[in-house]
Amino acid sequence: MENLTLEIKNMALSFGNKAILSIEHAAAYQNERIGIVGRNGQGKTTLLNLIAGSIEPDYGDVKQKVTFNYFKQIEEFREVSANDELDAEMMSRMGVPQNTDQSLSGGEETKLRLTRILSNYQMGLLMDEPTTHLDEKSIQFLIDELEYYYGTMIIVSHDRYFLDQLVSKIWEVDNGQLTEYTGNYSDYIEQKEQQKLEANREAEKIAKEKNRLEQAVEQKKKQAAKMNTVSAKNKKRNIKPDRLSSSKQKDTVQKAVQKSAKALESRIKQLGDVELEGDLKPISFPTSEELEMHNRFPIRGESVTLEAGDKRLLEKVDFQFPLGKRIAITGDNGSGKSTLLKYILNHGEGIILSPKVVFQTYQQMDYKFSQENSVLDYLLKQTEYPENTVRAILNNLGFTQTEISKPLAALSGGEATRIAMAVLFVKPSNVLVLDEPTNFIDIQTIEALEGFIQSYPGTVLFTSHDKYFTEKTANQIWKIENKKLVLKKGDLLY
Structure with missing residues (x-):
């Protein structure tokens, strides 16, 4: 067996x-690659901080047998100093600017911090969302680099492709508990599906048994009631002495039947309530005549030139985005993806929009709501959709029927983010513009977002470095390369 780390x-x-975390036992060994998954706010980052030793548990042991490097999700940026021993080849391949005195983009800062961590080898490596802000090329480079890492690697990530390529074990953190699964993320999902099937089979079995017992109770009660009626009639009549014992026997039998019914009812209570875990159904978004567009290409660009400071991003490009398509804009960090989306939203020079275009954009919410009205009431005030549609959206985002009655002020950061997602889809629109919507949200919310986008009746423009997310949602993929916007997937006409 490998050495315990x-x-x-x-x-x-x-x-x-x-209570945040309660873990009876968990262990990692040399060369193990562990992915930590779970909803936002469940304690994934807290677990990494415990392993790193930056916080102490209330009780129990967290024993590190080796030294762990720690790539934190959020960390104050530090410029390169003379004390940094950075791998020059890695800096070059990651595309980190040599002159870090100039302002760096989010992706460039992430690359520099990753280079700093990976240039200082230790036997243990903790990583919290290392792919945030990285383009697809940089993510693949990081995967290739980590494949040859010798030591224990523990990663928190919402990037399913990244986890599938690297990890061989999953730690799921849910309601303070840690459950271990063997394999990568896709293997974990298969095991969860199997667990759900088995749980549903057991629930169906219990439901059938409860139904059988309830019918038996009903029969016993009817039998006891009938015997009670017969007994009452007999008492009104003159009963001969030789029949008295028979009447007493009937009373005894009646009590036995009633006792049997109570025993069956007790057994029903012991079985408890059962609930089948169903698959989430696609949302059916009601359509509004006011938002209907008939222009085959509601968003077009003619000879669009984009610049950011002294840098030219696009040079005289033409494009037309078809009605009802889910369109991904891809490209390397700094190529101009976000700039193009903002340019379209601002109706920049060369952008031609259908007069009926109504945009909605997703805004990350990293604060808590202060309102006291409930989650459901808040969303109903934002929309013309019926209540059942709003409830379905909240259900797909993981809110229980009890939680939708919570006041907004009581929401956690992760819950507030999911409400921001819900607001995006309940407000009237026919074009969604999403700039890296999967950043900082958990995998369950990403998967709910995929379902919403696939069901949305309008046109969707988005940027994302999440390979799985793009593949599952986009039916057109455009890429910015060499200052041009090139169609890489999908037909231009439909």
């Missing part, structure tokens, strides 16, 4: 009165 035993951590 990390062991967690009987560990618990809480903040205030809220």
Whole structure:
């Protein structure tokens, strides 16, 4: 067996009165590659901080047998200094600017921090969302680099492709508990699906047994009631002495039947409530005549030139985006994807829009709502959709029927982000513009977003470095390369 590099035993951590993590046992070994998954706010980053030793548990042990490097999701940027021993070849291949005195983009800062971590080898490596802001080329480079990493690697990531390529074990963090699954992310999903099938089979079995017992109780009660009626009639009549014992026997039998009914009812209570876990159904978005467009190409560009400072991003490009398509804009970091989306939203020079275009854009919400009205009431005030559609959207985003009654002020950061996602889809629009919508949201919310986009009746423009997300949602993929916008996937006409 490989050498033990990390062991967690009987560990618990809480903040205030809220329990965050409670882990009986977890271990990692040399050369293991572990992916940590779970909804936002479940404690994934907290677990990495415990492993790194930057916070201490309330009780229990978190024992590191080796030194761990730690790539944090959010960290104050530090420029390159003379004390940094950076791998020059890695800096070049990652596309990190040599002169870091100039302002760096989010992707360039991530690349520099990754280079700094990977240039200082340790036997353990912790990474919290390392692919955030990275373009597809940089993500693939990072995967290639980490494939040859010798040591224990523990990664929190919402990038399913990244996890599939690298990890061989999944730690799922849910409601403070850690559950271990063997294999990569796709293997984990298969195992979860199998668990759901088995749980549903058991639930169906229990439901059938409850139904059988309920019918038996009903029969016993009817039998007892009938015997009670007969007994009452007999009491009104003159009963001869030789029949008295027979009447007492009937009373005894009646009590036995009633006792049997109570025993069956007790058994029903022991079985408890059962609920089948169903698959999420696609949302059916109602269409509005006011938002209907008949222009085959509601968004067009004629001789569009884009610049950012002294840098030219696009030079005299023509394009036309078809009605009802889900269109991904791809390209390397700094190629101009976000700039193009903003240019379209601002109706820049050369952009031709259908007069009936109504945009909605997704805004990341990293703050808590202050309103006291409930989640459901808040969304109903944002929309003309019926309540059942709004409830379906919230259900797909993981909100239970109880949680939609919570006041907005009580929402966690992760819940607020999911409400921001819901707002995007309940407000009236016929064109969605999404700039890296998968950044900072958990995998379950990403998968719900995929379903929403596929069901949305209008046109969608988005940028994303999430390979799986783009492949699942886009039916047209355009790429910015060499200052041109080139169609890479899908037909121009439909």
